[in-house]
Every structure is written in structure tokens, then in C-alpha cells.
Amino acid sequence: MLFGAIGNVFCQKPNGEGLGPGSNPDSSRGKNIFELKCATCHGLDGLGGEHAPDIIRRAAVKALSDPALVNLIHDGIPEEGMPSFPSIAKDDGQAVVAYLRLLQGKSAGGSAPGDPVRGKDLFFGKGGCSACHQIGDRGQFVAGDLAGFARDHPGSEIRDAIVRPSGAQQETAIAVGRDGRKFVGMIRNEDNASLQLQDADGRFYLLMKSSLVSAQRKTGYPMPVDYAHRLSSSELDDLVGYILREAYSGKDEEPHAKD
Numbered sequence: 001m002l003f004g005a006i007g008n009v010f011c012q013k014p015n016g017e018g019l020g021p022g023s024n025p026d027s028s029r030g031k032n033i034f035e036l037k038c039a040t041c042h043g044l045d046g047l048g049g050e051h052a053p054d055i056i057r058r059a060a061v062k063a064l065s066d067p068a069l070v071n072l073i074h075d076g077i078p079e080e081g082m083p084s085f086p087s088i089a090k091d092d093g094q095a096v097v098a099y100l101r102l103l104q105g106k107s108a109g110g111s112a113p114g115d116p117v118r119g120k121d122l123f124f125g126k127g128g129c130s131a132c133h134q135i136g137d138r139g140q141f142v143a144g145d146l147a148g149f150a151r152d153h154p155g156s157e158i159r160d161a162i163v164r165p166s167g168a169q170q171e172t173a174i175a176v177g178r179d180g181r182k183f184v185g186m187i188r189n190e191d192n193a194s195l196q197l198q199d200a201d202g203r204f205y206l207l208m209k210s211s212l213v214s215a216q217r218k219t220g221y222p223m224p225v226d227y228a229h230r231l232s233s234s235e236l237d238d239l240v241g242y243i244l245r246e247a248y249s250g251k252d253e254e255p256h257a258k259d
Contacts, residue, residue, distance in 0.1 A: 030099030119242025150247035
């Protein structure tokens with residue numbers, strides 16, 4: 001959800017202490033309203049909490065116009081679990097937006113300065129990302145669609161995930177059938193009678209163990225760990241720039257709860 005609630009009763013703190021340089025009466029009043037209505041879910045800094053996402057660094061939120069944000073505050077997104085706030089007057093909604101813009105300006109240093117056009121070439125070429133990852137309707141779905149991850153993380157965290165990948169090791173197998181066919185892929189499911197593999201093209205194969213001659217297994221990390229050396233710093237910026245552009249392409253006007 002874009003904004004969280006702690007109640008429907010409107011009140012304000014007497015001042016807007018702590019805003020610092022660049023604040024104005026609207027953002028000061030907006031800080032008070034934000035802390036009352038939104039902070040329980042989004043956090044006092046707006047960077048997200050247990051029940052609601054980051055609305056400060058998220059490119060989708062930054063891309064929305066001020067009137068669109070005011071309308072979201074008033075109408076909510078009921079289907080995504082975000083309540084509406086009809087009790088917040090339009091000028092109070094504008095004050096909240098002014099405060100959000102102030103916080104977004106303070107966090108602007110985390111964005112990636114790369115060239116998305118060059119990043120696209122890296123994604124499908126030198127970087128080899130498309131061999132496992134899908135973005136939009138292109139690439140392979142072996143390791144998932146990057147668009148969802150990118151909408152939940154700022155550019156700095158996307159870059160960090162590329163150069164310092166984490167996660168559990170995954171098991172792959174080379175299975176040879178009695179008819180001579182060979183299947184290579186990641187093990188997705190297995191029980192006493194069957195083995196399910198997903199190959200590099202994203203296709204799934206359900207193999208009965210009774211029909212196999214052998215199944216050689218290997219465990220390793222699915223994400224390459226050498227991107228910090230394989231790609232230059234500017235190339236990493238370009239790659240992140242492309243991923244972010246594709247993640248928000250055509251979605252700027254309709255953020256969802258996960259966005």
C-alpha cells in the first residue's frame with residue numbers, strides 16, 4: 001500500500017521541528033500529518049515498514065504527479081489493502097505530498113546515473129543476464145522476472161545485488177533417460193518417484209526416475225559472483241539504469257501495494 005493509517009481522527013502536532021533547511025510551512029504541516037496517519041506503516045522516514053513499502057526512494061512514487069499523489073491519499077487503493085482518507089482535506093493532502101517531496105530530495109543520491117540504452121545491450125549481451133532472468137516479456141524466467149525486484153528496491157540495492165549476490169545454493173542435474181535423451185537444468189521438485197527440472201530456456205520436465213539411466217547432480221550458486229570484475233563501474237550503472245527503466249515502463253501512473 002502507498003500510505004498506511006493509524007486512525008481516521010485528524011489532528012496535528014503543534015510544530016514541524018526537525019525538517020531542517022529547505023522546509024516550508026506546507027512540508028512542516030505535512031510532516032505532522034504524515035507522522036500521525038502514515039508513519040506506523042511506512043516508517044517515520046517513509047522508507048517502508050512491515051505493512052507498507054518504501055515511498056521515498058521508489059521511482060514509481062517519484063514519477064507520480066503531485067495531484068495524482070493527493071488523489072491516492074484521498075481514494076486509497078482498496079483492492080491492495082490501502083485505506084482511503086476522505087477526512088484529509090485537499091490542502092492537507094498537498095502538505096503531505098510537499099513533505100514527501102522533501103524526503104525524496106534528500107534521498108536522491110541513491111539513484112543510478114547509467115544509460116538504459118547501453119544497459120540493454122549489456123543485459124542481453126556481455127552481462128548475460130537474459131540467459132536466466134526475464135524483464136518485461138524478454139529473456140528467460142529461470143531465475144525470475146527482475147521487474148518485480150526492481151520495483152521493490154532502489155538502484156543502489158539493485159547494483160549491490162548484482163555485484164554481491166546472496167541466496168541459497170541451488171542444485172542442478174544432468175539426467176539421462178533410457179531412450180538416450182539428456183535433460184539438463186535446475187532441480188525444482190523431487191520425490192521418491194520423480195524429478196522435475198527446469199532448463200535454461202525456462203521449460204519444465206517431469207521425469208520419472210524409473211525411466212532414467214542416471215542423474216548427475218551439482219550444487220552451486222545460480223548467480224555469477226564476478227560481475228564486479230566482469231563489468232566496469234559505468235557498465236554496472238548502465239545495467240541498473242536499464243533494469244529500473246523497464247521495471248517502471250508503463251507503470252508510472254498506477255503503483256500497486258508491492259510497488
